[in-house]
Amino acid sequence: MSLLHVEQLKYRYPNRSVLALDEISFTVDKGEFIGIAGRNTAGKTTLCYALCGLVPHFFKGAYGGRVLLDGDEILASSLSRITSKVGFVFDNPFSQLSGAKFTVADEIAFGLENLGLPREVMHERIQESLHMLGIEHLRRKNPFDLSGGQMQRLAIASIIAMQPEILVLDEPTSQLDPQGAEEVFTIVEKLTQDGMTIVMAEKKMEKLAAYSDRILLLHDGKLIQDGEPAVVFSREDLMEMGVEPPIYTTVAKKYGLRKESSPFPVTLEELLAFEMDEPLDGLFPLQEKLETSHIHIEELSFSYSDGQKVLDSITLDLSSEPIAIVGQNGAGKTTLVKLMKALLIPSDGRIVIDETDTIDTTAAKLAKKVGLIFQNPDDQIFKKSILDEVMFGPLNMGITKAEAKSLALQQLKAVGLREKAEENPYDVSLAERKLIGVASILAMDPDIIIFDEPTMGQDYEGKLRLQEIIAGLHAKGKLVICILHDMDFVSEVFGRTIVVGQGKVLFDGTTKAAFSQLDIVQQAQIELPHRYQVARAIQQKREFAPRTS
Amino acid sequence: MRNMTLYVHLENGSPVHRMDPLTKMFYVFTSVVISYMLPTHLLVSIVLAVSILMLIIGKVFRSILPIIGVSFVLLASILVVQGFFHPDRATVLWDIGPFTLYKEGFSIAFLILLRVLNMVCAFGVLILTTKPDELVEALVQKGLSHRFGYVLLSVLQIIPQMMALTGKIMDAQRARGLEMEGSLWVRVKSFIPLLGPVVLRSLAETRERSIALEVRGFNSTGKRTRLHELPQYPYGTVAKTLLTSLLLFVIVWRIWL
Ligand SMILES: Nc1ncnc2c1ncn2[C@@H]1O[C@H](COP(=O)(O)OP(=O)(O)OP(=O)(O)O)[C@@H](O)[C@H]1O
Ligand SMILES: [Mg+2]
Numbered sequence: 156m157s158l159l160h161v162e163q164l165k166y167r168y169p170n171r172s173v174l175a176l177d178e179i180s181f182t183v184d185k186g187e188f189i190g191i192a193g194r195n196t197a198g199k200t201t202l203c204y205a206l207c208g209l210v211p212h213f214f215k216g217a218y219g220g221r222v223l224l225d226g227d228e229i230l231a232s233s234l235s236r237i238t239s240k241v242g243f244v245f246d247n248p249f250s251q252l253s254g255a256k257f258t259v260a261d262e263i264a265f266g267l268e269n270l271g272l273p274r275e276v277m278h279e280r281i282q283e284s285l286h287m288l289g290i291e292h293l294r295r296k297n298p299f300d301l302s303g304g305q306m307q308r309l310a311i312a313s314i315i316a317m318q319p320e321i322l323v324l325d326e327p328t329s330q331l332d333p334q335g336a337e338e339v340f341t342i343v344e345k346l347t348q349d350g351m352t353i354v355m356a357e358k359k360m361e362k363l364a365a366y367s368d369r370i371l372l373l374h375d376g377k378l379i380q381d382g383e384p385a386v387v388f389s390r391e392d393l394m395e396m397g398v399e400p401p402i403y404t405t406v407a408k409k410y411g412l413r414k415e416s417s418p419f420p421v422t423l424e425e426l427l428a429f430e431m432d433e434p435l436d437g438l439f440p441l442q443e444k445l446e447t448s449h450i451h452i453e454e455l456s457f458s459y460s461d462g463q464k465v466l467d468s469i470t471l472d473l474s475s476e477p478i479a480i481v482g483q484n485g486a487g488k489t490t491l492v493k494l495m496k497a498l499l500i501p502s503d504g505r506i507v508i509d510e511t512d513t514i515d516t517t518a519a520k521l522a523k524k525v526g527l528i529f530q531n532p533d534d535q536i537f538k539k540s541i542l543d544e545v546m547f548g549p550l551n552m553g554i555t556k557a558e559a560k561s562l563a564l565q566q567l568k569a570v571g572l573r574e575k576a577e578e579n580p581y582d583v584s585l586a587e588r589k590l591i592g593v594a595s596i597l598a599m600d601p602d603i604i605i606f607d608e609p610t611m612g613q614d615y616e617g618k619l620r621l622q623e624i625i626a627g628l629h630a631k632g633k634l635v636i637c638i639l640h641d642m643d644f645v646s647e648v649f650g651r652t653i654v655v656g657q658g659k660v661l662f663d664g665t666t667k668a669a670f671s672q673l674d675i676v677q678q679a680q681i682e683l684p685h686r687y688q689v690a691r692a693i694q695q696k697r698e699f700a701p702r703t704s
Numbered sequence: 705m706r707n708m709t710l711y712v713h714l715e716n717g718s719p720v721h722r723m724d725p726l727t728k729m730f731y732v733f734t735s736v737v738i739s740y741m742l743p744t745h746l747l748v749s750i751v752l753a754v755s756i757l758m759l760i761i762g763k764v765f766r767s768i769l770p771i772i773g774v775s776f777v778l779l780a781s782i783l784v785v786q787g788f789f790h791p792d793r794a795t796v797l798w799d800i801g802p803f804t805l806y807k808e809g810f811s812i813a814f815l816i817l818l819r820v821l822n823m824v825c826a827f828g829v830l831i832l833t834t835k836p837d838e839l840v841e842a843l844v845q846k847g848l849s850h851r852f853g854y855v856l857l858s859v860l861q862i863i864p865q866m867m868a869l870t871g872k873i874m875d876a877q878r879a880r881g882l883e884m885e886g887s888l889w890v891r892v893k894s895f896i897p898l899l900g901p902v903v904l905r906s907l908a909e910t911r912e913r914s915i916a917l918e919v920r921g922f923n924s925t926g927k928r929t930r931l932h933e934l935p936q937y938p939y940g941t942v943a944k945t946l947l948t949s950l951l952l953f954v955i956v957w958r959i960w961l
Contacts, residue, residue, distance in 0.1 A: 213915055235923040243919045250912040253920055254865075255857055257837060264931040269921035271928050278931075299868070317921065498875050522881030533908075535876045537901030551881035581908050599880065 158352055159183040159206065159321065163220035166201060166210055175201040177376040178220070183321075183354065188347050190367035191356040192387070194397030194614040195586045197373040199356035200246060203325045205229075206354060208237035224321075239270070242319030246326045246585050246612065248310035249531055252298050259301070260285070260294040263313045270317060284312040287342050289335070300459070303330040303530045303608070304484025304640075311339060315346070322346065324355040328362075329611045330530070332483045332640055333682035340366045358614060361401040361685055364388060364421035372398070385425075389418035399615040402643070402685035406433055423688065427696060433689045439667040442476040442650040447634040448524065448602040449474040450495060454504035457490055465490050467658040468504065477625055477635040479649040479666065481642070483680035487658045488638045489530050492605045495636075496527040508603070523552065526601035530608050530638075532588035541567065541583070541591055542576040548599040559598075566594035571620060586612035593624070603634045610641045622648055646670065646684035654679045710771075710864060712764045712832050720762030720833045724937035725842035727944055728830045731758075734947045735826040738954045739819045745811075748818045755825035764832040768825060775824055779817055786813030836860045842934060850928065854917075866902065869909070873901045 159182060166176040175198050183189055191199045204210040211218040212234040222229040229237060245251045256262040260281050267277045285291045288308040293301065298309060307330045314322065322343070328336035340362050343353050357363050363370060364384040372380040372387050374396040380387050387393075388400040399405070400419075403426040406412075407419040412429040420426040450473040457466040465487045480488050493499045495506055497513040506513045508524060529535040538544040545563035550556070567573045570590040575583060580591055589611055596604065609621050618641075625648055628635050639645050645652060645666060652669040654662040656679045662669050670676060670683050683691070714721060720728075739751045759765040790809030798805040830839070839860070840853040848856075858865075877897065878884050884894040917923070 207919070209915060209918070213918065234918055235921065235925065238919055238921055239924055245916070245919075251916045251919070253916060253922075254861075254913055255837065255854060257835065261837070261931060265922075266920040268928050268930055269924050271924075271926045273929060274931065274933075277929070281931075313920070496879060498879065517883065517885040518875070518878040519881050519883040519885070522879065527879055529876070529879075534872050535879075537873050537876055537905060539904060547877075547882075548880035595880065 157182040158185045158225060159354075160223040161205075161220070162223070164205060164222060165217070165219035166205060167217040168201075168214065169216040171216070174376050176205060179376075179378045180220075181371060181378060181381045183352060185320075185352055186347050186350050187369065188344065188353045188367045189355070190363035190370040190384070191354065191373060192360065192363060192370050192398055193356075193373035195584055195612070195617060196375075197397075198376040199373055200325050200584065201376075202371075202373065203243065203323050203354070203356055206321070207241040207243040207323050208232070208234050209243070212237075240319060241321045241323060242314040242317055244311050244314050244322070244324040244327045246329065247531070247533065248303070248306040248330070249533065251310045251313070252306075257297055258295050259290065259298055259309055262298045262309060263316050266313055266317045280316040280318070284316040287315065287338075288312040289338065300461070302485045302489060304332060304335065307331055308335065308484070315342070319351070321352045321354065324353070324357075326356055326358060326612055328357065328359060330484070330608060330640065332680040333642060334680040335484055336362065336640075337682070358612065360388070360399060361403065361422075364401045364404070372396070383418075385418035385421045388421050389413075394615070397614050397616050403689065406431070406686070406689055423692060426689065427692055431693070433686065433693060435686065435690055438646050438684065438686055439665070439670075440647070440650060441665070442629065444475040445629065445632050447474050447476075447632055448509050450603065450634070450636075451507040452495075452504070453507070455491075455494065455501050455506060456503035457487075457494060457499065458502050459490075465658055466494075469655075469658075469660055471653065471660060471663065473636060474634060476651055477629050477637065477649050479645045479652045480636065480638045480655060481640070481645060481652060481669075481679065481681050482655040482661070483657075486655045486679070488655055489607055491655070492527060492607055492636070492638065495603075495605060496525050497521050498527070519551075522548065522599060522601065524601055525603045525605065526596035526599055527605045528589075528592045528596050528607060528609060530611075532585065532592045535592045535595070536580045536588060539579060540576070541572060541578055541580050544580055544591055545595045545598050548595055552599060562598045562600075563594070566598045569597070569620070569624060570594045571616070584612075586614070586617060589613070590617065590620075593621075597624070597628075601633075603636070604628055606635070606637045608638050608640065610639060610644050618644060640681075642670075642682055642684045643686070646687060654681070656680075710767070710831050710860075711835055712767050714763055718762045718833070720758055720764075720829060722935070722937065723833075723943070724934065724940050725830075725834050725839040726846070727937060727940050727947075728834060729839075729842075730944050730947045732826045732830050734951045736823050737951060739822045741954050741958045743958075745815055745818065748815060748822065752818055752822040752825065755822050755829060758829045759825060759832070762829060762833045764828070767832050768828040771828060772821070772824055775820070779820060782816050782820070783810075783813045786810070786816065831860070838932075838934060841930060841932075845934070850922075854922070866906070869905055870898060870902055873898060873905065877901075 162180050164176050164179040165174055167174050191202060193199050201210060204214060205222055208229050211230060224240060253262060253265045256265050263281045263284060264277055267280060285294055288311055290305060290308050293305060311327050328339050344366050347353055367384060369381060370384050370387045371378060388404045393400050401421050403423055404419045404421050407426055410431050412431060413419045452469055452471040455466055455469045458464050482488055494501055497516060497518045500514060536544055538547060542563055545567060546559045549559035549562050567576055570593055572587060572590055580588055610618055625635050649666050652666040653660060654669055654675055661679055662675050670687060735751055735755055739748050742748050759768055786809050788805060790812055795807035796804055797807045797810055836857055840857045844850050844853045874884055882894055883890055
């Protein structure tokens with residue numbers, strides 16, 4: 156008997172007309188690693204909810220079919236019984252905090268206390284999970300004072316410590332630095348060896364391909380295919396469903412590299428079995444330098460109220476072209492851009508935007524000059540409808556309601572949310588909320604636009620849109636600054652990259668040069684863009700290949 | 705986001721910090737009750753002085769000031785209402801335009817003021833020097849249901865949590881051009897557009913939180929355990945006995961003697 160058995164599952168959220176899940180059937184055996192792929196709104200999160208009982212026990216609505224967990228029907232079971240077997244990691248780590256604990260270690264303990272574990276066991280598990288996720292140094296910190304990525308690590312740690320039989324993760328690495336993301340996959344794979352079963356929704360297809368046993372491909376609430384990664388990613392119609400296969404598969408498809416009628420390779424190793432060349436065209440573009448606003452940062456230092464130095468005498472000049480900021484979780488990236496927006500005041504040093512020192516102005520006065528899209532979209536949203544949300548900024552600039560509305564609708568169209576303008580922002584997915592944030596800032600047409608992790612949770616289409624938006628802004632003479640953990644996006648869009656680590660600038664120069672310095676890549680916990688990895692691997696293979704003739 | 709509680713953390717603690725939560729609760733109860741039973745300004749002042757002394761020993765006196773500041777509006781209105789309008793009007797203390805302040809009313813108002821101040825300070829001793837989770841845990845160990853404990857904990861955090869949430873929304877609004885810094889009028893004006901969002905967001909957060917609690921096994925029916933052992937307070941029994949005797953003494957004295 157399989158551990159999870161899903162049969163003809165159908166579900167519709169209350170007051171909705173479309174099915175979020177439509178006749179889904181599959182089974183999962185103990186110790187399997189199942190990946191869920193699909194574009195935004197495909198139904199990944201809802202499927203996760205259905206596996207851990209939140210659908211139908213918390214989210215009501217129309218429910219049909221059956222989900223059997225270890226033979227017990229989820230519909231008939233109580234939520235607390237289900238959650239004792241199934242652990243669930245949310246897509247937004249902030250929503251997962253208990254709110255009852257005041258240190259990171261105690262937060263992990265919250266779940267363990269509810270399980271009634273003896274004290275020694277709790278201490279052991281806390282230590283172990285802190286160590287696994289690399290957050291031991293934060294154990295005494297208040298969970299609400301963590302950076303986005305640190306919080307995500309905590310969210311994963313606090314569920315892993317509970318050692319559920321089945322672990323369901325909804326995009327658990329969306330805010331992690333690249334090496335952190337890799338670590339999470341390794342950890343999770345190790346857990347499957349100890350018999351834990353994993354179901355993970357993810358956008359990082361290279362990782363899904365490398366780690367999962369099977370992939371469930373969802374589209375519009377339907378299960379399109381349930382199969383091995385190679386088979387699923389070899390589908391011809393993948394892009395039509397808004398899913399980009401792993402880069403390795405894309406390269407292989409381009410050159411027709413596969414053994415007769417077998418699927419295309421999905422990992423780097425498999426790809427390298429073939430002879431080919433991967434020219435780096437399109438990678439590391441050098442952007443045209445234009446006349447833009449200018450940010451001058453001088454000897455900038457900053458500490459939060461706990462006194463720990465987060466930024467340590469940073470000097471930078473930002474202008475002329477789109478700039479990427481990359482680096483490890485907790486490096487101080489978000490803090491840096493909040494300072495640029497005058498939401499925080501430097502402890503030392505100064506930031507001058509065009510002619511204005513941020514100390515002499517206010518965030519509100521800077522609104523027309525600098526727009527900041529927050530890392531956590533929920534921190535940015537406060538209105539009851541998406542349209543109102545986007546109109547808020549323009550209205551503050553003193554234009555008429557009608558004008559504000561037309562501006563807002565125009566921006567909502569640009570991010571692909573025009574149809575949802577009247578909806579409540581809390582009813583759309585995290586990735587869509589992120590786009591609301593983008594639209595609400597762009598509607599004010601500031602001269603400098605700072606994005607804090609815009610690609611977070613975005614699918615192929617969303618990223619393409621962002622890429623267009625950034626190019627359009629640049630062409631209009633705006634200065635675009637982007638914090639990113641997606642190195643592929645960095646290497647395809649930005650000519651200049653700044654690498655920060657532990658409050659310092661480790662590198663500032665062309666994107667190409669940034670990725671040529673392997674020691675810095677290592678130190679900053681980032682990775683090489685996938686296509687660049689391919690090119691390097693081919694080159695290495697050639698150099699080490701025994702020469703014939 | 706700032707620290708989510710009113711609790712003041714001290715690196716080395718203080719004698720008051722080390723007191724166990726139950727003893728402190730006993731103290732609050734006794735202090736508040738007897739301040740209302742004692743008849744004279746002098747006696748109530750002594751009770752108040754003890755509370756203030758506790759705050760000073762606990763090194764948190766400065767943190768009570770803003771709270772007193774907040775309750776000042778309430779206190780001032782007591783003074784006004786009682787001072788001007790208390791029915792016992794004999795001795796005129798002051799004439800302000802058409803209004804007259806009477807000594808009797810003022811005296812009673814002053815007594816009430818002392819009592820309210822004492823209440824604020826006594827609660828301050830408890831709230832400022834006790835970790836909220838330990839406070840609630842102490843009650844849960846005495847038989848309070850853990851669900852109610854969580855509710856209590858949320859109540860204790862309402863003010864700091866609202867402050868944190870307000871801070872977040874203010875950041876979001878000022879980032880989009882709503883001026884909140886500057887003159888008093890600007891601040892007052894920016895306060896109104898905050899209210900709706902704060903309510904909206906707290907509702908959304910409450911919903912999220914209840915999902916989070918489910919997922920973390922909060923509603924499981926099994927026995928639960930506790931990571932931290934509550935530190936034993938060696939003088940707990942003595943202190944509680946003393947407080948109880950004092951309370952009984954005052955009751956007996958005021959009612960029968
Ligand atoms: N409100 C706060 N109070 C205290 N410390 C904070 C606060 N916010 C952030 N920090 C700390 O400051 C450091 C930098 O945080 P920041 O959010 O700038 O990191 P980041 O580079 O944006 O990380 P991420 O990639 O995870 O978003 C972290 O160590 C974090 O724990
Ligand atoms: Mg950040």
